[in-house]
Amino acid sequence: CKIDHYYQADSRCEILPIIDSTNQYLLDKIGQLRSGDCCVAEFQSKARGRRGRRWFSPFGSNLYFSMYWQLEQGVAAAMGLSLVVGIVIADTLRELSGQDIKVKWPNDLYLNDQKLAGILVELAGKTGDCAHAIIGIGVNLMMTNPDPNIVNQKWANLGKVDRNLLVARIVKNLNIKLSEFEKQGLAPFISDWNRLDNFANRPVKLLIGDNIIRGIAKGINEQGALMLEQDGKIHAHIGGEISLRGD
Numbered sequence: 001c002k003i004d005h006y007y008q009a010d011s012r013c014e015i016l017p018i019i020d021s022t023n024q025y026l027l028d029k030i031g032q033l034r035s036g037d038c039c040v041a042e043f044q045s046k047a048r049g050r051r052g053r054r055w056f057s058p059f060g061s062n063l064y065f066s067m068y069w070q071l072e073q074g075v076a077a078a079m080g081l082s083l084v085v086g087i088v089i090a091d092t093l094r095e096l097s098g099q100d101i102k103v104k105w106p107n108d109l110y111l112n113d114q115k116l117a118g119i120l121v122e123l124a125g126k127t128g129d130c131a132h133a134i135i136g137i138g139v140n141l142m143m144t145n146p147d148p149n150i151v152n153q154k155w156a157n158l159g160k161v162d163r164n165l166l167v168a169r170i171v172k173n174l175n176i177k178l179s180e181f182e183k184q185g186l187a188p189f190i191s192d193w194n195r196l197d198n199f200a201n202r203p204v205k206l207l208i209g210d211n212i213i214r215g216i217a218k219g220i221n222e223q224g225a226l227m228l229e230q231d232g233k234i235h236a237h238i239g240g241e242i243s244l245r246g247d
């Protein structure tokens with residue numbers, strides 16, 4: 001397919017006070033969007049995570065951001081795209097906050113071993129071989145993880161990060177890194193993933209429906225699969241139905 005990725009200075013960003021979901025807002029505009037166009041909101045009433053789960057998005061200076069990207073390699077590249085987005089957001093937040101932000105396969109960011117941010121890539125049809133991807137990002141800049149089951153809540157303390165600067169850097173860095181990913185695939189990003197991986201060489205369990213698989217996390221491969229050491233052998237796990245937990 002023919003792609004015209006605009007230089008990032010051309011990215012258009014809409015600022016919305018209240019919206020059901022920033023991803024849905026862009027999904028409804030496909031056809032009018034260029035790669036790099038984005039929106040941010042102060043509040044989302046129906047933000048979603050994977051498999052229809054809810055993303056808690058109250059008012060209060062957090063980041064609720066979505067960006068449109070036309071994927072040259074089609075739907076097959078969506079997994080890799082999501083991992084590269086995680087790396088870019090982690091590095092951008094590290095740079096602006098000085099905090100030790102990590103990635104968790106496949107689509108979360110962690111701080112102090114707790115979920116700080118979620119990434120949701122949603123695909124909407126194709127034009128020729130291109131897939132339309134909406135990249136959604138929610139970051140708890142001003143609040144702790146809302147999960148009441150976490151006993152030792154640690155304040156993320158990213159409140160000093162300037163949100164305007166953060167969005168500008170995210171837009172710039174995503175444009176650069178996603179263009180690189182389109183040309184070279186995931187291979188150049190594997191060392192970045194290993195550097196940022198919250199669970200590298202740690203015991204984890206994979207929840208796959210009712211099944212639990214235990215092993216030691218060993219990073220990702222070039223297809224974006226999670227590499228798990230089980231009984232001394234490395235196995236690759238991939239698929240939208242897998243959730244990873246520390247064990």
Ligand code: ATP
Pocket residue numbers: 048049050051053054055056057107108115116117118119138140144145146147243244
């Ligand atoms: P998991 O994190 O359990 O592996 P997942 O990656 O599939 O699951 P997501 O789709 O990224 O989860 O996000 C939805 C889940 O994240 C919700 O079910 C809830 O547990 C949790 N969650 C919702 N809102 C927030 C938030 N603001 N901060 C941190 N976690 C949240």
